[in-house]
Amino acid sequence: MADGELLTAELIIEYPFSRTTGPVIGAFFTALREGFIVGIKASDGRVLVPPFEYDPITSESLTEMVEVGDAGEVVTWAWVNDPLEGQPFDRPFAFALIKLDGADTPMLHAVDVADESAMSTGMRVQARWRAEREGHINDIECFAPVDGGAS
Amino acid sequence: MSEITLPARLDDLEMVKSIRTPARLEYDYMPGAAPSRFLQGVAQKRLLGQRCPVCRKVYVPARGCCPTDGVPTEEEVELPHVGTVTSFCVVNVQFYGQVMELPYVSALILLDGSDIPLMHLIQEVDAREVHMGQRVEAVWVPDDEIGPTLESIKYFRPTGEPDAAWDTYKDNV
Amino acid sequence: MGKQRVAIVGIGQTHHTAVRGDVSIAGLVREAAQRALDDAQMSWADIDAVVIGKAPDFFEGVMMPELYLADALGAVGKPMFRVHTAGSVGGSTAIVAQDLVAAGIHERVLTVAFEKQSESEAMWALSMKIPFQPPMHAGAGGYFAPHIRGYMQRSGAPDHIGILVALKDRQNALKNPYAHLHEHDITFDSVKDSMMLWDPIRYSETCPSSDGACALVITNEKGGDAAAAAGRPPAWVKGTAFRSEPTMFAGRDQVNPVGGTECARDVYAQAGITDPRKQIDVVEMYVPFSWFEPMWLENLLFAEEGQGWKMVEDGATQMDGDLPVNCSGGVLSSNPIGASGMLRFGEAAMQVRGQAGEHQIDGARTALGHAYGGGSQFFAMWIVGADKPDS
């Protein structure tokens, strides 16, 4: 037989994971389904978006959920020229940390602009909602620049 | 658990309790050098084991490593396609991804000349008649379906020989 | 510096069930951890380090989930550690946590183990098809059933032994409010008549698939003394041991693996135990299929080889026997895989602390917690006692 012939084969790990959310994460996704965004008040009074179940400093359970805006400002961003399977777009886009109006911490999502030159830190963006929503992070299709917004 | 207070807009809505997050990852699986050589042998209807240079035990499928001595195994030993059932289990349960007809027998089979049993199916016999010590032989899939996988052995079936003596396989039970 | 004495002063667990649909992964883990902290009368700020254990990440589909769980477990700004030793992981995790205290590195360590199996399906995660390899024809039951048959052949044990174990553990579980299975109507005949899944293993002789978590607060001698002075007696660690051996090797005894016995000898020697059946009052043993109780009774030197099944038949391992085994209902009644080993360790500690409620063995002073994993090849054990060890 042929010596040194090495075998390879495709190995696929696939599962339709179903995740129970608990009340805090569930409230966030419920709001997304309804077309708005909620955060949660941390022990130091900051509003965390997305809402976390436990305080990032004291670890105490957080309970006070509040509504925030669906527009805000890009805090930092990365230009994804060649998106990976599963990412929000299959054409170039930006991943960004976006601090929404009324929030004190930024959340991660995609920003849709034509090219990298349209991106800048501090630019205002607004959520673009999907028409069909189920309670999922992808209920927000992406964020897009607010017309006439400061940049 | 502490009570969550929600903004008014979430009052009286049916709350999301779970989300779907399907995931699919594709990998190139590489069995490695010794297993590749073993599987290439299977594709030629040959069962190639390896002998450990330290403990002299014969491992099949060849793994390239002696699991007790932690040294590479290189000496090749070709094994016959007959062996002894050292233990088995009659399966009556379906599970994810399974395609077998119930019930069926999954057995540990010690090939003659090998020092470790391999797990495979026993067919062409009523499940109730499978027993420890039974002599079995490999039944291969048709030649045009043979490939580098142990599934090239369709199953094992009884040879009809007298049972092996307990002493010949008791160290593998 | 030398070795410090170690005490368990807080124990918490979730109610184990098929699907904990009301919580996130963090929420599940947090629930056990909070109960352990409450039991120890401590707050998150009191904890110096966190050690977390679970079985494969594929169960929940989260790679290295400890990174995501850092906030929920109060680990921010602290050392956090993740252990994975297959089914024995819950036990191994507790040992790693106690080592941090024994070594004098930390005073108070929180350790947590969990599995939220309902996020996927255990059968899927345990039977993924690997190219070129023959399919696991029958999942975990199919892997272990031949070993059980081997035990029956070698020992001459009659068929009903497995039924007796299953019946005992399920009936014990009725006394444990946290157990997953509460089968009030179970009888010898109902076990016997349950479906033969992986002959010789019947449906009622197998463990369930559970969501659940377990947590322990482990402290040094000062912490143990303080708890005792406050009327909350700790469990003192008298010995810990790990042993591992290869999954498959020529001549391997998978019925009575050498690694298990060596691990037991090691942990007994540390705890000054020379006659385990006499000196150990209660055992929490990792028994996912009922037949493993007689097999482990022999492997752990409670019975001569081939005689373990007689202890079962004589009722020695019943709650009113001389060596009660799995008063909590054991793995056969609750099996959040990653947590199952820590539940054994925690339940052993509960017994010597006298806090096991309805499934308490009166006067239990010394207990063994046992976990195993892989193809009966990874072992983790500890001996805990009501009395402070001499050294």
Place this chain on the structure above:
Amino acid sequence: MRDVAIISLGQTDHARERNDVNDVEMLMPVLADAMKAANITKDRVDFVCSGSSDYLAGQGFSFVTTLDAFGPWPPISESHVDMDGAWALYEAWVKMQSGHADISLIYAYGRSSPGDIRRVMSRQLDPYYTAPLWADPVSLAALQARAGLEAGSFTEEQMAEVVAASRRNAKANPHAQLSGDAEAKALLDEDYFVSPLHKHDCPPITDGAACVIIAAGDVARELSDRPAWIRGFDHRIEPNALGVRDLTTSVSTRQAADKAQVAAGGVDVAEIHAPFSHQELILRDALGLGDDVSINPSGGALAANPIMAAGLIRLGEAAARIGRGEADRALGHATSGVCLQQNLVCVLEGE
């Protein structure tokens, strides 16, 4: 604390893809090299601890068969972490503190080649908010780099200098995957990969493994001419979400360095586990290392990044400098998680 020293290091010649061997076949020679360098056979090892990840292998319980590479018979005292091998070394060091072992063998291995490593690593993110976006570690590191650049913490020129130095240093490291004479200026001219990162700012895709042996007290002195004594050892973790962290600094590294008493004496050499170029700049700052410290003489993770082993290798490389008499006090660092969420610091000294 009990005196424990790193006495040997074995590692693969790191490569883009090692499909000629499986994990056991990859590890056997690495373990043999480390034991040979320590003048021991496996029967002298009291405790074995390993680090790996099922997700990299694409198989649950992947570490189970890999243990065969050691030959764990008669049965051994052994444990495994789903973390970088640097944490396995920490577990072994703890075990030795309580007197349970005199010699421990630690190994770690990982492959980035079999899957799309960026997609695989995305499964590390929180499973509700970010993993479903399939955000990947390169994109998230790019967010971190931009935050640092715009905060004025470092410049793109400095990032390119880090890469050039790594390639240059790696020329002396026979195990390195990437090495050569790269000019920072030329690097800056290359296209962006995930802006503001160039491909060279990112770690190479590597398959590889490593093994480190540690020994206590007189046993270490018996086995090594110049043991690298562990004098400070600590690790810390930060919150998971990027949005609640200051990405331009590394708080957990600072905490660990403080506990490990890095500042209590000068450091001659630091092996820093920085998968991305800007992270080396963040970490240097957090570790308080001055310009006189030799940083990543091995080339670091930018020269070879066998995930799960890259941190262990940093500790082993730092120790090797002491062993060869090139340093008296050295620092090894390892990181885990997205954007430096968790960090470990080990201070090593010669006698």
